[in-house]
Amino acid sequence: MKSQIDVSGRIFYEWPDEGCRKEMRFSDPSQLAEEPYDVVIIGAGVVGSALAYKLSQYKLRLLLVDKNYDVGEGTSKGSSAIIHTGFDAAVGTLESQLVTKASIMWPELIENLKIPFQQCGAVLIAVDNEQYNQLEKIHQKAIDNGVTDVKVLTSGEVKELVPNVSPEARGGMSIPRESIIDAFSIPIAFSEVALANGTDILLGVEIVDVEDADKSIKKIVTASGKSIPTKLIVNVAGLGSSKITPKYNGKFFDLNPRRGQFIIYDEFSRSMVDKILLPIPTAQTKGVLVIPTISGNLLAGPTAEDFPLDDETAADTTIDGLELMLKGASRLMPSLKDLPRIGSFAGIRCACSQGTYQIRYNDGHPGILTVSGIRSTGVTSSPALAEYLVEGLAKECGLSLVKNPEATDSRPENRWPGWWKRPYENNGAVKNRPEYGRIICNCENISQGEIIDALSSPLQPFTLDAIKRRTWTQTGRCQGFDCMAKIAKIISEHCNIPLNKITKKGPGSEIAC
Amino acid sequence: MNSENHVKVAIIGAGPSGIGLALGLAKRGVKSVLLIDRNEEIGGIPSVYKKKQGGVRTFINLIRGRVVFGEQYTQWLAGKLAKAEPAIWLKSKVIEVEPSEKRITLINPDQGKVHVTANAVVMACGARENSSIELGWLSGTRTGRTFFSKTLLELMDHHNVLPIKQPVIVGSDLNAYAAAAKLRTMGASNATILDTRSRPKSPLYSRIYFQRWKSYPKYHGKVKSARFIGNGAASAIEVNNSMTIPCDGIVLSGDLIPNSELAMLAHMNVEVHSRKPVVNSDYQLSEPGWFATGNILGGFHSAEWCYLHGKRVAKFVATYLKNNK
Ligand SMILES: Cc1cc2nc3c(=O)[nH]c(=O)nc-3n(C[C@H](O)[C@H](O)[C@H](O)COP(=O)(O)OP(=O)(O)OC[C@H]3O[C@@H](n4cnc5c(N)ncnc54)[C@H](O)[C@@H]3O)c2cc1C
Ligand SMILES: Cc1cc2nc3c(=O)[nH]c(=O)nc-3n(C[C@H](O)[C@H](O)[C@H](O)COP(=O)(O)OP(=O)(O)OC[C@H]3O[C@@H](n4cnc5c(N)ncnc54)[C@H](O)[C@@H]3O)c2cc1C
Numbered sequence: 044m045k046s047q048i049d050v051s052g053r054i055f056y057e058w059p060d061e062g063c064r065k066e067m068r069f070s071d072p073s074q075l076a077e078e079p080y081d082v083v084i085i086g087a088g089v090v091g092s093a094l095a096y097k098l099s100q101y102k103l104r105l106l107l108v109d110k111n112y113d114v115g116e117g118t119s120k121g122s123s124a125i126i127h128t129g130f131d132a133a134v135g136t137l138e139s140q141l142v143t144k145a146s147i148m149w150p151e152l153i154e155n156l157k158i159p160f161q162q163c164g165a166v167l168i169a170v171d172n173e174q175y176n177q178l179e180k181i182h183q184k185a186i187d188n189g190v191t192d193v194k195v196l197t198s199g200e201v202k203e204l205v206p207n208v209s210p211e212a213r214g215g216m217s218i219p220r221e222s223i224i225d226a227f228s229i230p231i232a233f234s235e236v237a238l239a240n241g242t243d244i245l246l247g248v249e250i251v252d253v254e255d256a257d258k259s260i261k262k263i264v265t266a267s268g269k270s271i272p273t274k275l276i277v278n279v280a281g282l283g284s285s286k287i288t289p290k291y292n293g294k295f296f297d298l299n300p301r302r303g304q305f306i307i308y309d310e311f312s313r314s315m316v317d318k319i320l321l322p323i324p325t326a327q328t329k330g331v332l333v334i335p336t337i338s339g340n341l342l343a344g345p346t347a348e349d350f351p352l353d354d355e356t357a358a359d360t361t362i363d364g365l366e367l368m369l370k371g372a373s374r375l376m377p378s379l380k381d382l383p384r385i386g387s388f389a390g391i392r393c394a395c396s397q398g399t400y401q402i403r404y405n406d407g408h409p410g411i412l413t414v415s416g417i418r419s420t421g422v423t424s425s426p427a428l429a430e431y432l433v434e435g436l437a438k439e440c441g442l443s444l445v446k447n448p449e450a451t452d453s454r455p456e457n458r459w460p461g462w463w464k465r466p467y468e469n470n471g472a473v474k475n476r477p478e479y480g481r482i483i484c485n486c487e488n489i490s491q492g493e494i495i496d497a498l499s500s501p502l503q504p505f506t507l508d509a510i511k512r513r514t515w516t517q518t519g520r521c522q523g524f525d526c527m528a529k530i531a532k533i534i535s536e537h538c539n540i541p542l543n544k545i546t547k548k549g550p551g552s553e554i555a556c
Numbered sequence: 557m558n559s560e561n562h563v564k565v566a567i568i569g570a571g572p573s574g575i576g577l578a579l580g581l582a583k584r585g586v587k588s589v590l591l592i593d594r595n596e597e598i599g600g601i602p603s604v605y606k607k608k609q610g611g612v613r614t615f616i617n618l619i620r621g622r623v624v625f626g627e628q629y630t631q632w633l634a635g636k637l638a639k640a641e642p643a644i645w646l647k648s649k650v651i652e653v654e655p656s657e658k659r660i661t662l663i664n665p666d667q668g669k670v671h672v673t674a675n676a677v678v679m680a681c682g683a684r685e686n687s688s689i690e691l692g693w694l695s696g697t698r699t700g701r702t703f704f705s706k707t708l709l710e711l712m713d714h715h716n717v718l719p720i721k722q723p724v725i726v727g728s729d730l731n732a733y734a735a736a737a738k739l740r741t742m743g744a745s746n747a748t749i750l751d752t753r754s755r756p757k758s759p760l761y762s763r764i765y766f767q768r769w770k771s772y773p774k775y776h777g778k779v780k781s782a783r784f785i786g787n788g789a790a791s792a793i794e795v796n797n798s799m800t801i802p803c804d805g806i807v808l809s810g811d812l813i814p815n816s817e818l819a820m821l822a823h824m825n826v827e828v829h830s831r832k833p834v835v836n837s838d839y840q841l842s843e844p845g846w847f848a849t850g851n852i853l854g855g856f857h858s859a860e861w862c863y864l865h866g867k868r869v870a871k872f873v874a875t876y877l878k879n880n881k
Contacts, residue, residue: 306689307689311820311821355785355787356696358697359695359696359697359783360695360696360697361695362692362693362695362781365689365695381828381829382828383690383828383829383831384689384690385687385689385690386687386688386689387689388698389697467663467668467669468669469668470667470668470669473663473665473667473668473669474668477665477666478665479665479668480647480663480664480665480666480667480668480669481647481664481665482594482649482651482663485594485649486817488649488651488663490663520687520817521684521687522687522688523704523707524684524685524687524704524706524707525684527703527707528707528710528711528714528715529710531711532715542711542715542717543717543719546700546788547699547700547701547788547789548700548788549788550788551700551787551788551789552699552700552701552788552789553700553701553789554700554701554711554717554719555701555711555717555718555719555720556701556719556720556721556789556804556805
């Protein structure tokens, strides 16, 4: 018999063939805990993984499940990666409270979690009189939201803070604590710590049903027909959550993807902007932001386009969308119209007609929690939201919380991403491991050593996209021209998987058909 | 080796143009030449194209009047280079250059981060293919099995993997038809080729490469927009919002973009859009003592052209060295 709390959790991938390391393949629930879990979390986005992180501080048997082949591959993978202060949130809402609280938590959290982060500040820019007239109102709202360090700016001050700003700028407001973060790292870091604290993780496992929802021991059922017993269920499956609620008689709500497209500019444009540039929302549109990224690029976006649930084109980028962003971005900074672009991507928000931050305890039956509609601020709010949910689970669902004295809240020092710490700057490191001197990604100067570190990291990922999110390879200006085949080869050799079975993001995306 | 090295000429890139340059310098008696490449072997792009039974030869060797495989072309270059005897550092990635001190910074597994100074530096860094956004008329989801023709070739020629059986190829130049023919020899069906132009850019190569099968890739011209379709991997491409062409993989083969980033990073003159470095009639960059040769100059040039160009630029480099002792 294993002790009640495992020293470290188990991780498995449900994978149909030899495209996965053999020892990591999930084939039978007996690979998991012998007794029912205390809590199963469905969905490993920023919210689900933050919840696992927080719950893993207690003596609980936990399971985190996601249908994708890495954590954070849903809505969470395609955000603007801004840690908001909440200055413009609707005053008095739960969303506003959680965002404001989380924005204060992040500067310390990033040290524990080893997540690249920069408090670069934002500047709200008014480019016409209509917008200018709104500044005072926005300023007051910020104060009401408790964000008191904002400052209204004259046009001269805007120009000083943002040298390449549009000559049309009439004035603005500075929001010094708006920050940028490596959003890819957030669900990864949360999950790694949870795993270290004993949380089990299943990836590539879609939950399609819930049995015995009314009993004290419930069962979640996977697409391949396996059932896993648990006392509590938390459905934080983002855009997938409304498909699961009917299985446990949860209250109706409807969701739809709201697309946000982005343009990625070449790294050379980054030197022109070091702050987030925010437009002033008008009645017609929220406007296009200009966002420096922590990895050294520059983004313009996002759009807001609604689609029906399950529309396969919801995550497409479009030529019209790109035009729209160019137009919007160049209103703030005219030179953005002509700067070289290297790529584009689209994220899909989880829009809910019943409102944002839907949180329902004992939904349908006791012991089931539904969390959905975390539409536009989940990257920021996740740690505060997770704390809020932990308290709620104790209060509303009777979850007993006993601190686990052995639990950690941090990733080890060596989990700072290589692209952030640059091992090649340290000749000792290269001497010890020459792989750190073998550059594979020529745009971002990422070495073979960093790729191998990612492959051997706790979740032991092995898709090209999972490696991308951990190393930033394949994201530079060549978009994989130089490194993609080399990385596939490294994965194949390191994980002992045939090269033709290496995938972009799981079964069905093999590099060879 | 200590961390500060000095050479007469440092050449960044050991492709056809960098090798041509090293040979040209040797012929002019310039000693102390360092040839640097980030790859494991010399040869640049040609080294990717391995010799294969029944394969397609795409490298014209005018000097010997033959058309050969890239690998053979590389061997021929290596043979020539052996006589010039420059120092060669492989697996060495140049990450930074400092124009006024004529210093370059590189990283390799043996030495870590090293600086090299030189009397003259030559950028022979080649070019890469356009990404879909740079082409401007492609949209959709970035699906799996979307390749650049070079990545495809790395998988097929180096690793013997056939990634695509039913290909769609975007672009209609030599590279596009070479990729189509190579796919065909490995057992894929004839590719469908898309481009914005009404006629293929290099129809001649369709004829040359596909003669042996007597059936040719299908060409769709005047394409205004194309959208990638596919969840895991590419499953189709939709053209002009109307026609859908099924496929199981997509190859991007567009115009080339010069690898001029090192020059840009050091604030040398580079055209913003084409990313062509600005050179004078001696192929000198905007900083004295810095030169460029081969495909980094922009356009699409054959390996042979680049090799001969490198030899030509060697003359200007030698003259510069003589005048700036
Ligand atoms: C364009 C855009 C820009 C944004 N910018 C910002 C920003 O700058 N700052 C900020 O704070 N927020 C931002 N957001 C919002 C933020 O990204 C989201 O609020 C957050 O990612 C939501 O996280 P989540 O965990 O709720 O959802 P998700 O990340 O979608 O997680 C849900 C998970 O559930 C899994 N799942 C679904 N169904 C099942 C099933 N049946 N079985 C198992 N697993 C399942 C999915 O695979 C997914 O991984 C932005 C969002 C978008 C789209
Ligand atoms: C995909 C593709 C297919 C082609 N197919 C053909 C063909 O079939 N036949 C033909 O005749 N021509 C072909 N060409 C044209 C080809 O580019 C030329 O034939 C020739 O290889 C160009 O020579 P080069 O020396 O200028 O550049 P390259 O051959 O590209 O060599 C440049 C070298 O510089 C190195 N390098 C670049 N930056 C750095 C750095 N920072 N640090 C260290 N090393 C660096 C690279 O690793 C590379 O080895 C093709 C081009 C491409 C892009």
